[in-house]
Amino acid sequence: MKKRILVIDDDITILQALQMTFEDEGYEVEASPNGKPVESINGYQPNVVLLDIMLAGEDGRKLAKKIRSKFPDKPTIIIISAMADAKESALKSGADHFVAKPFDLDHIVELADQACNGG
Amino acid sequence: MLNYLRQLEAKVIHHSRRFWWYGYAVAVVLVCLALVARLSLRELLNPSPYLLFLLVVFVTSWLGNIKASLLTIVAFAVLQLYYFTPPLYSLSLAKTKAADWVGLLGFVVVSLVTSVLVWARNAARVRADTAVGEAKDSAQRTEAILRSALDSIIVMDHTGRVVEFNPAAEQMFGYTRDQVVGQEMAVLIIPERYRDKHRQGLARYLETGEGPVLGRRIEVTAMRSDGSTFDVELAITPIRIAGQPLFTGYLRDITERKQLERQKDDFIRMASHELKTPVTSVKLYAQSLQRRLRRLGDTEAAASLGKVTGQLDRLNVLINALLDLSRVETGKMSLNLEEADLNEVIGNAVSQAAIVSPGHQITVQGRLPQPIYADKVRLGQAITNLISNAVKYSPQGGPVLVEVEPAAEAVTVRVVDRGIGISKQQLGKVFDRYHRVYKQDGKIFSGLGIGLYITAEIIKLHRGKIGVESEEGRGSTFYITLPLSSEEKFEETHTRH
The missing domain is CATH 1.20.58 (Methane Monooxygenase Hydroxylase; Chain G, domain 1)
Known part of the structure; x- marks a missing residue:
């Protein structure tokens, strides 16, 4: 089964780099600078959602909460943020992992792979 | 006559x-x-x-x-x-x-x-x-003195009633002295949600003579006559007259200062976000390319990109140090306390340091059998700082020993190096903010001079102690002592101070 990831970050360079990496890793990537794709998540059914907290006009934690209320088990939500002290609130919002920016790409890929392998 | x-x-x-x-x-x-x-x-x-x-x-x-x-x-x-x-x-x-x-x-x-x-x-x-x-x-x-004081001075008796209310207080709170003398102070100037706490504190003092807020400066919220609230710095000193205590409160409006602190805090947050964003993208591209190169078998080029990410990590450490400094200064550094395995925290710090400084032999001696109540991340940061310092000030390489010595109520962690040591004149200043160390040739060691200051603050927040023993030319021993307290005990000592 194809691994699917939804990446949301309003920083286009980061978004493109993540898209490139996950495509390299064999993922089907949906990349968006805003939370719009969250609305159609039902049809897209990603294994992993990679979310930034500070989005233009949106809070990634709110998006996480929204996803979690609709889909209690899947997908795995990974919140990334430059605010290292946002860990607690991020996990409270329903995220499974919190990774502070600047992160280790290997670590993120590992987390995503684990999620896809049902880990 | x-x-x-x-x-x-x-x-x-x-x-x-x-x-x-x-x-x-x-x-x-x-x-x-x-x-x-x-x-x-x-x-x-x-x-x-x-x-x-x-x-x-x-x-x-x-x-x-x-x-x-x-x-x-x-x-x-x-x-x-x-x-x-x-x-x-x-x-x-x-x-x-x-x-x-x-x-x-x-x-x-x-x-x-x-x-x-x-x-x-x-x-x-x-x-x-x-x-x-x-x-x-x-x-x-x-x-x-009362009339000319710039600070508000309010004197309260043992029943909680106002005895004195100086002109600065009149101006600050919008009451006249005559309106408040003889009235219960809590109702006048303390917002409703804090009143019970104030009354309990007074009752406890009268009963036990203990008052954790007495004799030091604290920041509280006060209320004006129109019901609006504002931040004040308050110092209360008790005195005894004819066997009964009188409490003199000195209050200063710190609304402006608080606002500046908030602005500064917001600025630092934004600045750190703005600084971290490009670091994140550069690191991301470097690592992404590194993964591609590895896949293509070009390990040499991949290793070069590893150096780029190493430097970016260093830059990130500096950004975090500045953020931490701001947190300490604004009193915003808080701990996320949980049961933690000290051995694991030390192990992580050592392996991290070993990657950065392969020229030093870092060994751990001793272990703590029970868990410790601490913030894993912050404690790890403190121990990493001590090990990084040991490495940094042993420029010739050499052994660095991390010793763990458990005792009945506390555990001591010592980081021992055989580096350049610290002169007697400098020894008392190493935990000062912005303290820098000079090399023998008069040049300064790199760094911001805030690592040990932040380390000491982290240890203080854990109710621990930090210290150093050193001899110039022979090396230094930094030690931290952390209480082996449970969550309840920690809370107790935290609220008592």
């Missing part, structure tokens, strides 16, 4: 306090006048020969001082003997009659008693006057 005499008395007492000779001068004048009177009115005064002298002794001791009146008595005794006791105009005592002796002795005794009584009475009065004067001065001084 009585008034005149009182004024005269006050004048003489005033002068005799100013000039030591004044009492004696009064005595001499009066003695001379008395002698002249007695000599000229000999016939009239002879039936009661000592009456005039006694009167003068009385007046002298009243107006003058005890020494002057004693001199007056001696002078009168001599004059009586010379002018009025047969044989006249002679001081010879041999032929004096017994009756005259008795009279003279009687005069001396009565005069002495009179002088001492008058002196004692006057001395008591002067003391009382002085005390009243001082009390009045003191009250005036206190009032002047």
Whole structure:
């Protein structure tokens, strides 16, 4: 089964780099600078959602909460943020992992792979 | 007449306090006048020969001082003997009659008693006057201080009622002194949600004598007469008057300072976000390329990109250090306390340091069998800082030892190096903010000079201790001691301080 990831970050360079990496890793990537794709998540059914907290006009934690209320088990939500002290609130919002920016790409890929392998 | 005499008395007492000779001068004048009177009115005064002298002794001791009146008595005794006791105009005592002796002795005794009584009475009065004067001065001084103070000063009694409310407080809270004196302070200036806590604190102090907020500066929320709230810095000192405690509160409006702190905090957050975003993208592209190169088998190029990410990590450490400094300064550094495995925390710190400094042999000795109640991330940061320092100041390489020594109620972690050491003059300053270390050639070691300062703050937040022993040229031992307390105990000690 194809691994699917939804990446949301309003920083286009980061978004493109993540898209490139996950495509390299064999993922089907949906990349968006805003939370719009969250609305159609039902049809897209990603294994992993990679979310930034500070989005233009949106809070990634709110998006996480929204996803979690609709889909209690899947997908795995990974919140990334430059605010290292946002860990607690991020996990409270329903995220499974919190990774502070600047992160280790290997670590993120590992987390995503684990999620896809049902880990 | 009585008034005149009182004024005269006050004048003489005033002068005799100013000039030591004044009492004696009064005595001499009066003695001379008395002698002249007695000599000229000999016939009239002879039936009661000592009456005039006694009167003068009385007046002298009243107006003058005890020494002057004693001199007056001696002078009168001599004059009586010379002018009025047969044989006249002679001081010879041999032929004096017994009756005259008795009279003279009687005069001396009565005069002495009179002088001492008058002196004692006057001395008591002067003391009382002085005390009243001082009390009045003191009250005036206190009032002047209260009136002119820029800080609000509110005095509360043991029942929680306002006793004093200075003009600055009137201005700060929008009440007049008359409106609040005698009222319960809590209702007037403490927002409702904090009132019970205040009342409990007061009750506890009255019961146990313990008050964690007393004698130090704290930041609290206060309420104006219109119900609006604002931040104040408050210092309360208790004093005891007539067995009952009085609490003096000094308050300063810190709304502006708080606002600046918030702005600074927001700025640092934004700046850190703005700084981290490009670091994140550069690191992301470097690592992404690194993964591609590895896949293509170009390990050399992949390793070069590893150096790029290493430097980016260093930059990130610096950004985090600046953020931490700002957090410490604004009191925003908080701990995420949980049960943690100290051995794991140390292990992670050591392996991290080993990657960065392969030239140093870092070993761990000892372990803590039980979990510790701590913030894993912050404690790890503190230990990493100590190990990084040990490595940094052992530029020739060499061993770094991390020793764990558990005791009954605390655990000590020592980081021992055999590096350049610290001179005695520098030893007391190593935990100071912005403290930098100079190399032997006079150049400065790299770094911001805030690592040990932040480390010390983290350890303090854990209710632990930090210290250093060092000998220049032989190495240093930094140690931290952390209490082995449970969550409940930690909370207890946290709230008590």
